[in-house]
Amino acid sequence: MAGVRPASPDQATLLSELVDRQLLIETGVPGVYGRGEAFEDVRERVASMVTRAAAPEHPEQLRFPPIMPRRDLEKVGYLKSFPHLAGSIFAFAGSEEQAAEQYERACRHEDWSEFQDMSDLVLTPAACYPVYPAIAARGPLPVGGVTIDAGGSYVFRHEPSGDPARLQMFHQREIVRIGEPETVQAWRDVWRDRAVELLGSIGLEVQLEIATDPFFGRRGRMLAASQREQQLKFEILTQITEPDTTAVASFNYHQDHFAGAYGIRLADGSDAHTACLGFGLERIAIALFRSHGFEIQAWPAEVRSRLW
Amino acid sequence: MAGVRPASPDQATLLSELVDRQLLIETGVPGVYGRGEAFEDVRERVASMVTRAAAPEHPEQLRFPPIMPRRDLEKVGYLKSFPHLAGSIFAFAGSEEQAAEQYERACRHEDWSEFQDMSDLVLTPAACYPVYPAIAARGPLPVGGVTIDAGGSYVFRHEPSGDPARLQMFHQREIVRIGEPETVQAWRDVWRDRAVELLGSIGLEVQLEIATDPFFGRRGRMLAASQREQQLKFEILTQITEPDTTAVASFNYHQDHFAGAYGIRLADGSDAHTACLGFGLERIAIALFRSHGFEIQAWPAEVRSRLW
Numbered sequence: 001m002a003g004v005r006p007a008s009p010d011q012a013t014l015l016s017e018l019v020d021r022q023l024l025i026e027t028g029v030p031g032v033y034g035r036g037e038a039f040e041d042v043r044e045r046v047a048s049m050v051t052r053a054a055a056p057e058h059p060e061q062l063r064f065p066p067i068m069p070r071r072d073l074e075k076v077g078y079l080k081s082f083p084h085l086a087g088s089i090f091a092f093a094g095s096e097e098q099a100a101e102q103y104e105r106a107c108r109h110e111d112w113s114e115f116q117d118m119s120d121l122v123l124t125p126a127a128c129y130p131v132y133p134a135i136a137a138r139g140p141l142p143v144g145g146v147t148i149d150a151g152g153s154y155v156f157r158h159e160p161s162g163d164p165a166r167l168q169m170f171h172q173r174e175i176v177r178i179g180e181p182e183t184v185q186a187w188r189d190v191w192r193d194r195a196v197e198l199l200g201s202i203g204l205e206v207q208l209e210i211a212t213d214p215f216f217g218r219r220g221r222m223l224a225a226s227q228r229e230q231q232l233k234f235e236i237l238t239q240i241t242e243p244d245t246t247a248v249a250s251f252n253y254h255q256d257h258f259a260g261a262y263g264i265r266l267a268d269g270s271d272a273h274t275a276c277l278g279f280g281l282e283r284i285a286i287a288l289f290r291s292h293g294f295e296i297q298a299w300p301a302e303v304r305s306r307l308w
Numbered sequence: 309m310a311g312v313r314p315a316s317p318d319q320a321t322l323l324s325e326l327v328d329r330q331l332l333i334e335t336g337v338p339g340v341y342g343r344g345e346a347f348e349d350v351r352e353r354v355a356s357m358v359t360r361a362a363a364p365e366h367p368e369q370l371r372f373p374p375i376m377p378r379r380d381l382e383k384v385g386y387l388k389s390f391p392h393l394a395g396s397i398f399a400f401a402g403s404e405e406q407a408a409e410q411y412e413r414a415c416r417h418e419d420w421s422e423f424q425d426m427s428d429l430v431l432t433p434a435a436c437y438p439v440y441p442a443i444a445a446r447g448p449l450p451v452g453g454v455t456i457d458a459g460g461s462y463v464f465r466h467e468p469s470g471d472p473a474r475l476q477m478f479h480q481r482e483i484v485r486i487g488e489p490e491t492v493q494a495w496r497d498v499w500r501d502r503a504v505e506l507l508g509s510i511g512l513e514v515q516l517e518i519a520t521d522p523f524f525g526r527r528g529r530m531l532a533a534s535q536r537e538q539q540l541k542f543e544i545l546t547q548i549t550e551p552d553t554t555a556v557a558s559f560n561y562h563q564d565h566f567a568g569a570y571g572i573r574l575a576d577g578s579d580a581h582t583a584c585l586g587f588g589l590e591r592i593a594i595a596l597f598r599s600h601g602f603e604i605q606a607w608p609a610e611v612r613s614r615l616w
Contacts, residue, residue, distance in 0.1 A: 027438065033373075035371040036370065062342055065342075065478075069337045072335070077415070079414045080411045083400045083402075089395045090397075091396070092387075092392060092466075099387070102391060103391065106387045113398075113425070117421070121337060121340065133335070154462070158400075169373040170373075216404075218404060
């Protein structure tokens with residue numbers, strides 16, 4: 001399995017502080033934590049702030065579980081770009097004798113993988129992924145397209161790390177715009193600037209940057225260069241820990257990538273374009289605790305009034 | 309892989325109705341659905357009703373993601389009782405060449421399982437499972453034990469079915485009691501009766517029954533018989549569809565099963581006992597739509613006032 005990315009000294013300090021205050025609860029696996037009451041309160045308040053900011057657009061509310069059909073992931077080429085991050089779900093379909101052997105090995109914490117077969121499900125890698133096939137199934141879009149609020153689903157990335165801001169499973173607060181190319185691009189650009197303002201209003205020092213996805217391998221470097229050149233991805237960054245900044249929100253213009261894969265058509269029959277925005281709720285919560293301290297009651301009044 | 313359990317005619321009708329009204333959104337995999345706005349509203353209101361009922365106990369709020377360490381599942385013997393329901397998470401750790409081959413096969417919807425290795429994570433099978441190791445890690449319990457509200461986590465059961473009330477991934481609204489044996493049993497019994505009243509108050513016709521878990525295989529029949537004889541599990545059942553009733557809540561006394569596996573001790577050093585209760589939020593939401601109709605505004609005023 002992939003190794004664990006070690007924490008910087010500052011990241012290790014922050015993780016200890018979050019655990020000591022029962023904001024995060026360790027499970028024994030890096031990047032997989034429980035959440036204490038105050039942490040969840042902040043996370044939900046940040047999510048609500050985004051909901052309020054989106055309300056004037058009256059997005060349609062759709063929610064999806066953190067698993068999705070394997071076939072949909074295959075269709076959209078996720079395994080070309082991010083094979084290292086994907087999680088697939090396996091299950092048992094053997095005999096009683098095999099079940100007994102599997103159990104014996106599991107008790108000894110030995111390898112029982114041979115008794116597990118690939119299922120038709122994978123973990124959802126981004127909260128917007130299940131939205132596209134669901135919209136495609138409805139037939140051609142109305143003029144002006146649709147805006148879908150996908151809520152704050154749990155998503156999975158297989159990248160174990162000692163950095164508390166790099167989780168294997170986290171809530172991504174996503175909104176998706178599907179329609180004509182210029183409509184979708186304009187929406188992405190408006191939200192990019194709105195989000196800088198939103199995150200600034202809760203006391204985070206942020207900057208907007210052209211960004212790239214963490215594509216896999218040598219071919220990935222070419223994909224990243226092309227993505228950067230076309231300015232398809234922007235991220236909002238903040239300094240949670242030394243030494244590097246962390247992305248807390250991203251704004252992505254997919255052109256016809258998803259629409260082409262799933263068959264989302266405009267009224268005239270051509271492929272729609274799509275864009276999405278995602279706020280990393282745990283990262284924003286952690287950034288707030290680091291900026292304003294571990295006692296929510298002591299946070300600046302202005303920040304509290306924006307969130308509560 | 310396990311076959312899909314076929315729907316009864318009545319279950320198939322109900323699923324069509326839920327999909328036509330965009331309460332559930334099909335993904336192509338039985339038992340895995342998106343949720344429309346009205347469905348989520350009802351689901352969240354039912355969850356809040358449980359929260360209000362638990363408020364006098366001041367349970368500690370802890371939340372966990374829908375994945376957990378494989379080691380914790382191994383420790384507690386889940387694979388002895390329910391190997392057929394478990395989901396394990398696999399991931400890729402190969403070379404660029406292997407990634408390319410994996411991608412090619414995935415594009416053709418062929419088998420790419422050989423490139424996936426078992427990770428140290430599994431899907432959470434019940435919302436209370438991550439609670440026990442977290443409480444064990446704190447050391448001996450205070451006198452009187454603890455009550456933990458684990459929220460309404462997504463949990464996984466690998467049992468594809470055409471019945472819309474039998475999902476592979478659903479929200480389990482769970483509360484856990486950990487402490488002295490008599491304390492824990494009394495708590496389970498109080499909640500058992502309270503839950504019958506709660507569900508009756510929103511217009512569901514329910515009955516309480518001694519129940520058993522769906523243990524695997526021949527040995528499972530013995531486990532079930534012993535569980536029934538000791539009255540360790542109760543379920544609240546309602547008739548959602550013909551021909552059978554469906555469990556919508558369960559009340560489980562585990563004796564020292566979890567505490568022994570993870571080492572949860574009372575103040576005197578002996579093993580604690582545990583009990584949990586779980587409300588199946590999607591099942592209750594579906595039962596409400598079936599009982600009161602698909603238009604929430606037309607539900608009986610008494611039911612609406614209990615929920616909204």
